[in-house]
Amino acid sequence: MQEALHQPEFIDLVHEHQALLHKVCNLYCSSLQDRQDLFQEIVIQLWRSYPRFRGESKFSTWLYRIALNTAISDLRRQTRRPRSMELQNIPAELQDIQYEKEKELRLQQLYTAIEQLSELEKALVMLYLEEKSYDEMEEILGINQNNLRVKMNRIKEKLRNLTKQTEHGTGRP
Amino acid sequence: MELEDLKTIWQDRPDTSRRQQSDRQQSGRQQTSRQIRALLRKKSRGLVAKMKRNLFGELILVLMIYIPAILFYLFEYREKDPATGWALLLLLLYFTGYYYRKKKLLNAMQRPDAAIRANLERQLLTLRKYIRSYTTTGTILVPVMAVLSFMSGRGMITGPDRWAEIGIAALVLASITFLSWRANVWGMNRLYGRHIKKLKGLLEEMDEEPHTLN
Numbered sequence: 001m002q003e004a005l006h007q008p009e010f011i012d013l014v015h016e017h018q019a020l021l022h023k024v025c026n027l028y029c030s031s032l033q034d035r036q037d038l039f040q041e042i043v044i045q046l047w048r049s050y051p052r053f054r055g056e057s058k059f060s061t062w063l064y065r066i067a068l069n070t071a072i073s074d075l076r077r078q079t080r081r082p083r084s085m086e087l088q089n090i091p092a093e094l095q096d097i098q099y100e101k102e103k104e105l106r107l108q109q110l111y112t113a114i115e116q117l118s119e120l121e122k123a124l125v126m127l128y129l130e131e132k133s134y135d136e137m138e139e140i141l142g143i144n145q146n147n148l149r150v151k152m153n154r155i156k157e158k159l160r161n162l163t164k165q166t167e168h169g170t171g172r173p
Numbered sequence: 174m175e176l177e178d179l180k181t182i183w184q185d186r187p188d189t190s191r192r193q194q195s196d197r198q199q200s201g202r203q204q205t206s207r208q209i210r211a212l213l214r215k216k217s218r219g220l221v222a223k224m225k226r227n228l229f230g231e232l233i234l235v236l237m238i239y240i241p242a243i244l245f246y247l248f249e250y251r252e253k254d255p256a257t258g259w260a261l262l263l264l265l266l267y268f269t270g271y272y273y274r275k276k277k278l279l280n281a282m283q284r285p286d287a288a289i290r291a292n293l294e295r296q297l298l299t300l301r302k303y304i305r306s307y308t309t310t311g312t313i314l315v316p317v318m319a320v321l322s323f324m325s326g327r328g329m330i331t332g333p334d335r336w337a338e339i340g341i342a343a344l345v346l347a348s349i350t351f352l353s354w355r356a357n358v359w360g361m362n363r364l365y366g367r368h369i370k371k372l373k374g375l376l377e378e379m380d381e382e383p384h385t386l387n
Binding site: 007008011014015018037039040041043044045047048049052053062065066068069070072073074103106107110118119120123125128129130131139140141142143147151155156159160 | 285
């Protein structure tokens with residue numbers, strides 16, 4: 001009864017934030033099947049946790065926590081195959097989008113570089129690209145800001161090197 | 174390429190394929206609502222959800238084996254061996270408590286709305302408790318069942334050589350218990366070892382002190 005009451009409201013919220021959920025799936029999974037599985041799992045976890053959402057934090061913070069927790073602690077994608085710079089391995093969405101060529105290439109390079117980061121580093125990159133403040137990052141990840149800033153600088157440096165390698169066609173380090 | 178420069182491209186980019194977008198444009202919100210409703214009807218394929226399903230399967234199996242056996246010993250066979258019936262009933266009660274504890278642990282593992290560090294910590298702690306509970310119960314159960322089977326089949330050890338017989342029985346029991354413990358530890362490690370390693374690795378990475386990062 002309670003479920004039926006909340007379902008339309010929940011569906012509206014998922015609908016509104018689904019681009020964000022797809023971004024998490026694209027960041028953590030290289031194959032279409034894995035992305036669909038992860039999307040399904042995140043939606044199920046969101047639905048299960050929804051009755052406990054009291055509005056103490058921003059809805060987007062709550063959503064990031066669940067999406068990233070599900071993506072990070074899921075065992076299945078440990079067996080994923082590595083993504084390379086070859087076109088067939090780049091997410092279908094990227095091949096599909098009519099972006100300016102240069103922008104598209106840069107995004108492809110970014111995804112290839114991100115693939116080589118750890119699961120925690122991926123979460124940090126995502127929150128950084130989404131322009132989350134360090135306060136919000138701390139709330140989502142549970143890591144103190146001092147530590148976050150140092151980690152973020154290290155990731156930027158790592159990505160700079162990784163994308164340099166892909167720009168020069170050396171691919172994986 | 175600087176990460177800073179990619180922010181705009183990242184935030185602008187739609188994250189669904191053109192086909193998905195056009196589908197949505199055609200049938201709008203209703204289509205997405207239907208898709209989300211369909212997703213909600215599906216079973217979770219996460220590790221904890223699978224563990225819960227396995228636990229429920231185990232419970233059904235135990236009930237199917239124990240209830241007929243208890244009924245048989247308590248009603249049909251009560252003249253000859255009522256003690257076995259009561260012993261099995263006690264075991265069933267123990268099992269029920271054991272399943273309740275495991276279910277509680279699994280429920281505690283599913284709190285993805287917590288901050289990521291806290292959630293990983295809780296998962297690791299709970300998974301370790303779960304494994305300990307499984308290994309201990311699995312190990313204890315073997316000698317208990319062996320003694321019960323022996324008592325219901327042969328009764329007490331009597332006769333002049335009874336101490337020698339008790340000594341041999343104890344030795345066999347200890348060996349079986351040790352083997353069962355090893356098998357349980359091996360099985361748990363095979364099932365959850367990789368996951369524990371991953372959780373530990375993530376927590377270590379999160380806890381790295383800033384001065385060691387540079």
